[in-house]
Amino acid sequence: MKVCAIEIKSNKIIFVVLEKDSDNQITESTGKVKTIVLDDDHNHSQVIDCIETIHSHFNSLEIDKIVILSRSSKGQFSSSGISFKLEGFIQAYKNKPVEFVSPKTLSAFYKKNTLGIAAQFSYQSEASKLAYYILNS
Structure with a gap:
């Protein structure tokens, strides 16, 4: 199984891809793209580029599962609005x-x-913990 774990911090998506083989050996195979940043969420071309980059990255990885570390949407420690846009871009992957x-x-x-x-x-580190958890739970 090959899993892509994602942590979203503000306007940045952090990727870690781990793969578990038939011998239960886990290897890291994130590739070149470790983060994607959306600088201006009001710039249409940047938003489209970000979505296309995310989805093409997923296609190139040939993953079995995508997992996102949940964030708080309410309260003092709630996440930024941009982070929820990024989450939506990821969820739109078909x-x-x-x-x-x-x-x-x-x-x-x-x-x-x-x-x-x-x-x-x-x-x-958090995305690595998430990927490892998914492969071992």
Whole structure:
């Protein structure tokens, strides 16, 4: 199984792709595109470019599952409006279903389990945890 895990922070999408083979070996195969940033969500051409970049990236990865780390939509620590636009761009991808996992679910999993891989870059740590969780739950 090959899973693309995504964390959305403000106007940035952070990708980690992990693959588990028949021998239960997990390898990282994110590729060149590790982040996509939408600088101006009111600029039509930037929005279209962002959507096309996201979807073509998914096509090139040949993934089985797309998973997004849920964010708060209410309260003091709610996420930015742009982040929910980015989430919509991802959900509009027609070729694979998109699932959500809450941070509480990840915390509960990692209280009993350890992360068996290291993120390539520190900013990918939450997406790495999410991908690893999906492959091992």
